[in-house]
Amino acid sequence: MPDGNDISGLQADDPVAVRFAKMAAMRAAGDEPYKDRFDRTHTASELKTACADLASGESAGLEAAVAGRVMAKRDQGKIAFLVVRDGTGEIQLFCKADVMGVDRFRETLDAIDLGDWVGASGEVVRTRRGELSVVPAEIVVLSKSLRPLPEKFHGLTDVETRYRQRYVDLIANPEVRQTFEKRFQAIAAIRRYMESQGFLEVETPMLHPIPGGATARPFVTHHNALDMDLYLRIAPELYLKRLLVGGFERVFELNRSFRNEGISVRHNPEFTMLEAYQAFTNLEGMMRLAEGIVTSAAQAACGSLVVDYQGTRIDFTPPWPRRTLVDLTSEAAGKEVSFARSLDDLRGLCDEHGVAWEPGWGKGKLITELFEKLAEHSVTGPMFVTEYPLETSPLARKKPSEPDLTERFEVIVAGREIANAFSELIDPVDQRERFEAQARAKAGGDDEAMGYDEDYLRAMEYGMPPAGGLGVGIDRLVMLLTDSPSIRDVILFPHMRPEA
Secondary structure, three states: OOOOOOOOOOOOOOHHHHHHHHHHHHHOOOOOOOOOOOOOOOOHHHHHHHHHOOHHHHHHEEEEEEEEEEEEEEEOOOOEEEEEEOOEEEEEEEEEHHHHHHHHHHHHHOOOOOOOEEEEEEEEEEEEOOEEEEEEEEEEEEOOOOOOOOOOOOOOOOOOHHHHHHHHHHHOHHHHHHHHHHHHHHHHHHHHHHHOOOOOOOOOOOOEOOOOOOOOOEEEEEEEEOOEEEEOOOOOOOHHHHHHHHOEEEEEEEEEEOOOOOOOOOEOOEEEEEEEEEEEOOOHHHHHHHHHHHHHHHHHHHHOOOOEEEOOEEOOOOOEEEHHHHHHHHHHHOOOOOOOOOHHHHHHHHHHOOOOOOOOOOOOHHHHHHHHHHHHOOOOOOOOOOOOOOOOOOOOEEEOOOEEEOOEEEEEEEEEEEEEEEEEEOOHHHHHHHHHHHHHHOOOOOOEEEEEEEHHHHHHOOOOOOOEEEEEEEEHHHHHHHHOHHHHHHHOOOOOOOOO
């Protein structure tokens, strides 16, 4: 791309060179190609609403100033048609030489290219063909586009380019804009629902001295003034639960979290979660909260609790069924999978089904891996999968009758987790023992083991009320609500490798 007005490296007929030349010509004529404002009176949707009853061939008796990007141009000599898109839709400019003046008409139309931002003022009419239009007395270029848009009929289809140049993707593919509008509607609905349930939205640190709240590999940075390493948060959990100790009984955070792990259709290093904590409730309360959050988002984004995802119909209508992790895994394996089996038996089951395992893993980790590899993908859902092993749930309350299991669920939909919840562990002695186990795992080479957070233990020792906690993966939820196969489809600017 040339710098400034330098087009020396381009052929004269190159589309970029042609546009640079038009920009230079505007400046030479005293017409700044990048204006600082335009006094718009109507958006496209406002005009369509105001003139909904206007008959073909009639004038609305209304003058309007509209602005937007030129998406189509049809020049027929003494008349021309421009389709201009703003943030609400499209409106046609019905340009006439006898209205604009012959010289001004030709000069203006020749200067305008697809992709330019323009403003136009004039009479509002409906053409004989029924198209609501503005007949401009004047059109001004507000921002000159120096790169041509993707080819009109094929749009922008290369996936890598779409993700890397989201700004062009949004211009070329209107359905992409609709996906993100649904995302924003879902998030707004979740906020409204949480507030209606008495939750306070709070903000907690994104830079943590100790990575905690989940088992994941963190990003590390360094604070120069304090001369200390800090970690981008992998979850806000431990800070939110400190607020329970401090007396806030219902808190939530819609947060950005970061995990230095692989990228896939379900994983992005930077992602959005909702985490919520409620005093004086348990897993049952979190089940009701999860159903309320998801159904509120689905209704706002889709207008229905029944959605189609990649060819599968999913009905979010509560109540959702409940199954234990052990039962689902046993069904998928074709034989009993439980803590009653020996460690060697469980390792043998992993070998039998091609599930990789590490020598340091206990029964709980082996059973969890078997579930994730054999059973999870077959759950259409939504389903509460309950009773996760203690070994893989270091912050969840133990199940009283079975100490190897916890009072924890995950919501599985279309074969993937979209939410995770516990009856919270509030016993500081038990929590210390679990942190110590995580520390041993980290010392043994587990990069995802949780850090030992002494300050969090101190907070717990002041007394934490009985509570339930819930985390919802917003990106994965939006994937379901927009029928998007990849998490990159629902993140505006997903992380990519550098361009070659």
